[in-house]
Amino acid sequence: xxxxxxxxxLTVFTPLPPARNGIADYAALLLGALHGTHHECAAACxxxxxxxxPVPGIPVLDAALAHRHVARSGGRVxxxxxxxxxxxxxxxALRHTPGVVTLxxxxxxxxxxVAAEPASAILAGMAAAxxxxxPLLARQLRDHGISTRxxxxxxxLTGEVLARSRAVxxxxxxxxxxxxxxxxxxxxxxxxxxxxxxxPRPMPSREAARAALGIAPDAFLVxxxxxxxxxxxxxxxVAALAAVLAGGTDLAWIHAGAERxxxxxxxxxxxxxxxxxxxxxxxxxxxxDAALDRHIAAADVLVNLRFPSLxxxxxxxxxxxxxxxxxxxxDTAAYAELPRAAVLHIPPIGAxxxxxxxxxxxxxAPDLARxxxxxxxxxxxxxxxLPAIAAxxxxxxxxxxxxPVAAAPAAAGEPPLLIAAPDAAAVHRALAxxxxxxxxxxxxxxxxxxxxxVAALLPPEAALRGLRVLLPPAMPGLLLDIDLPGWRx
Amino acid sequence: MTVPLLxxxxxxxxxxxxxxxIALAGGGLYPWWPEAMVGPGADVALPPAERALLARxxxxxxxxxxxxxxxxxxxxxxxxAPEEWGGSGPRLVVGAGDPAPWLAVGAxxxxxxxxxxxxxxxxLILGLGGAVEQRDLLxxxxxxxxxxxxxxxxxxxxxxxxxxxxxxxxxxxxAALTLFAPASAQEPLVLERTRLVLQEEAGRLRVLxxxxxxxxxRLRLATDAALSAVFLDGAAFDPAAxxxxxxxxxxxxxxxxxxLRAIEIHPA
Numbered sequence: 063x064x065x066x067x068x069x070x071x072l073t074v075f076t077p078l079p080p081a082r083n084g085i086a087d088y089a090a091l092l093l094g095a096l097h098g099t100h101h102e103c104a105a106a107c108x109x110x111x112x113x114x115x116p117v118p119g120i121p122v123l124d125a126a127l128a129h130r131h132v133a134r135s136g137g138r139v140x141x142x143x144x145x146x147x148x149x150x151x152x153x154x155a156l157r158h159t160p161g162v163v164t165l166x167x168x169x170x171x172x173x174x175x176v177a178a179e180p181a182s183a184i185l186a187g188m189a190a191a192x193x194x195x196x197p198l199l200a201r202q203l204r205d206h207g208i209s210t211r212x213x214x215x216x217x218x219l220t221g222e223v224l225a226r227s228r229a230v231x232x233x234x235x236x237x238x239x240x241x242x243x244x245x246x247x248x249x250x251x252x253x254x255x256x257x258x259x260x261x262p263r264p265m266p267s268r269e270a271a272r273a274a275l276g277i278a279p280d281a282f283l284v285x286x287x288x289x290x291x292x293x294x295x296x297x298x299x300v301a302a303l304a305a306v307l308a309g310g311t312d313l314a315w316i317h318a319g320a321e322r323x324x325x326x327x328x329x330x331x332x333x334x335x336x337x338x339x340x341x342x343x344x345x346x347x348x349x350x351d352a353a354l355d356r357h358i359a360a361a362d363v364l365v366n367l368r369f370p371s372l373x374x375x376x377x378x379x380x381x382x383x384x385x386x387x388x389x390x391x392x393d394t395a396a397y398a399e400l401p402r403a404a405v406l407h408i409p410p411i412g413a414x415x416x417x418x419x420x421x422x423x424x425x426x427a428p429d430l431a432r433x434x435x436x437x438x439x440x441x442x443x444x445x446x447x448l449p450a451i452a453a454x455x456x457x458x459x460x461x462x463x464x465x466p467v468a469a470a471p472a473a474a475g476e477p478p479l480l481i482a483a484p485d486a487a488a489v490h491r492a493l494a495x496x497x498x499x500x501x502x503x504x505x506x507x508x509x510x511x512x513x514x515x516v517a518a519l520l521p522p523e524a525a526l527r528g529l530r531v532l533l534p535p536a537m538p539g540l541l542l543d544i545d546l547p548g549w550r551x
Numbered sequence: 552m553t554v555p556l557l558x559x560x561x562x563x564x565x566x567x568x569x570x571x572x573i574a575l576a577g578g579g580l581y582p583w584w585p586e587a588m589v590g591p592g593a594d595v596a597l598p599p600a601e602r603a604l605l606a607r608x609x610x611x612x613x614x615x616x617x618x619x620x621x622x623x624x625x626x627x628x629x630x631x632a633p634e635e636w637g638g639s640g641p642r643l644v645v646g647a648g649d650p651a652p653w654l655a656v657g658a659x660x661x662x663x664x665x666x667x668x669x670x671x672x673x674x675l676i677l678g679l680g681g682a683v684e685q686r687d688l689l690x691x692x693x694x695x696x697x698x699x700x701x702x703x704x705x706x707x708x709x710x711x712x713x714x715x716x717x718x719x720x721x722x723x724x725x726a727a728l729t730l731f732a733p734a735s736a737q738e739p740l741v742l743e744r745t746r747l748v749l750q751e752e753a754g755r756l757r758v759l760x761x762x763x764x765x766x767x768x769r770l771r772l773a774t775d776a777a778l779s780a781v782f783l784d785g786a787a788f789d790p791a792a793x794x795x796x797x798x799x800x801x802x803x804x805x806x807x808x809x810x811l812r813a814i815e816i817h818p819a
Binding site for chain 2: 128130
């Protein structure tokens with residue numbers, strides 16, 4: 063092992079525990095493996111006042127000032143980016159302090175919405191989604207305030223992240239292929255797949271975990287985990303569990319995670335279920351690391367569904383692998399890449415019925431559940447070992463150090479003057495690649511366009527700040543003062 | 552760095568002086584003129600990360616945007632509006648890229664000596680604790696003759712018996728003032744919270760202290776309870792320890808766990 067002085071410094075922009083965020087747990091794990099072996103790490107956090115330091119031995123920096131540390135220490139940077147509000151500071155940091163990005167979630171529209179990103183940035187990302195839907199949805203949002211779940215499924219806002227990163231790490235081949243399909247081979251040539259790591263510390267035994275949780279040794283325990291989101295298909299799970307109980311197979315269900323009521327009312331869903339299921343269900347709420355380990359170790363099966371899935375990875379599934387707990391997943395997206403022997407796949411079509419059948423089979427054959435869990439652990443130990451995952455990250459960080467990124471947002475200055483004919487195609491050509499403030503002259507002899515036609519000519523992400531009508535005999539037309547977001551495809 | 556001495560001299564020489572310090576990123580009078588209106592300067596070439604950092608802050612204890620963040624207020628200041636300047640008394644702009652517009656509305660401008668301007672000029676050559684620096688005070692027409700006697704008196708007051716003062720009117724439009732003061736002439740700086748440039752979010756406070764003299768300093772923090780975290784320029788810091796400020800970038804103090812009342816800055 064190299065001496066500390068020989069190991070390059072690495073600044074990691076990330077939330078860390080005690081943030082209630084699975085990526086924070088992941089980052090703590092990865093930092094612990096990188097630090098002292100490959101790098102001398104520092105963690106740049108929004109919650110810089112956490113005491114004690116979240117990862118022993120790794121100093122915490124104030125993320126707002128971490129760029130100074132990066133400039134002094136050699137410039138190696140890793141960003142941990144997920145699709146929730148705790149990653150807003152990471153998104154803002156990567157714009158001016160570029161490095162390698164671990165992209166945990168696809169899409170990023172939710173992050174942009176909840177992290178107070180300007181509307182223009184959201185519209186630019188939506189407009190860059192494949193035509194005609196992306197630009198259409200962007201105009202619907204701009205002109206009518208219409209935003210639906212389709213926006214999240216169809217509009218991918220990772221274009222800026224791809225452009226501003228030296229390299230991007232995703233956790234599955236599906237996630238990499240999806241990025242390539244949406245953004246093209248050239249813009250995703252720097253995307254690598256590095257699996258989610260297996261936790262190196264031992265999980266508690268099933269017996270010890272059940273004793274700690276007060277669960278009978280012979281109970282058939284089903285566990286779900288993480289934020290209770292709509293994509294985790296609790297509707298299917300509730301239907302399947304109710305059917306299992308109605309069929310005479312007893313079980314207990316614990317959701318080992320927090321609710322996200324603005325998205326899904328899990329408690330209400332359970333309250334509306336059959337009385338037998340209500341009596342056997344419990345929502346544990348947010349759990350710390352050790353408590354989550356106990357729940358997954360105590361389980362006979364972890365049900366870990368995603369549909370639709372855009373390629374998310376699951377920390378809970380990695381824990382199930384580590385504990386040898388059988389897991390049931392949806393046969394879709396990244397989960398479809400898992401070996402058939404390592405997990406039970408259920409199809410998205412007829413999922414509730416298939417899930418119920420799988421649960422009954424596992425309840426009747428505990429050895430089968432244990433065999434699947436053991437196969438999952440063997441698979442994970444072979445492909446997800448933490449030292450190998452850390453080494454892969456270190457190699458990517460070193461290999462990409464000198465790769466260029468898109469320029470940071472330009473500072474204020476004299477806005478350039480652009481000239482175009484008053485039609486959408488000409489305006490599109492004139493504004494291609496332009497960011498920030500600019501003046502656009504639309505020569506329109508004899509024309510009298512009002513605000514609505516002007517808005518229709520401009521890309522949806524353009525903010526119209528001012529308009530002057532220039533009359534003959536000088537150059538007749540419109541002089542627009544517009545603002546374009548800092549990154550555009 | 553002689554800014555503390557310069558601020559003390561201007562304060563004595565020009566009572567009621569209102570200061571607009573737009574050299575926040577590179578070293579102006581703040582924090583030695585804590586009541587100054589401040590800003591990073593729109594025409595300063597700052598790295599994007601530094602610009603993003605400065606954009607977080609508000610002045611006057613967090614109550615007001617910085618110069619450069621409120622276009623209407625900036626325009627009123629540039630036009631010399633008394634309600635924005637806090638009256639019609641003497642005004643000084645520090646760090647203006649182009650002094651001419653400010654001189655045109657009657658303000659004085661404090662610049663680096665290489666700044667070209669067709670204005671009356673007092674070359675201020677100050678020495679404090681071994682450091683010698685020159686700043687030029689540009690004045691609107693007739694301003695030099697009016698200001699020179701009071702500048703000289705203030706300099707003599709600060710020099711005391713151990714220092715040196717030289718004052719010479721070279722031409723009606725050019726004068727030179729030299730002031731060499733003993734290190735003891737620098738008084739500890741006390742900054743009340745209401746005068747600080749700061750940002751507060753989620754119980755965490757960042758205080759922008761400006762570009763401090765590049766010499767060993769100590770902080771004394773007055774708070775209503777024990778602090779749970781103290782950071783200096785983004786890293787954990789022992790507030791009892793001396794520190795050497797960055798000579799190129801503004802110092803930022805981070806505090807959590809208690810309400811800050813005041814900061815004192817002392818030579819170590």
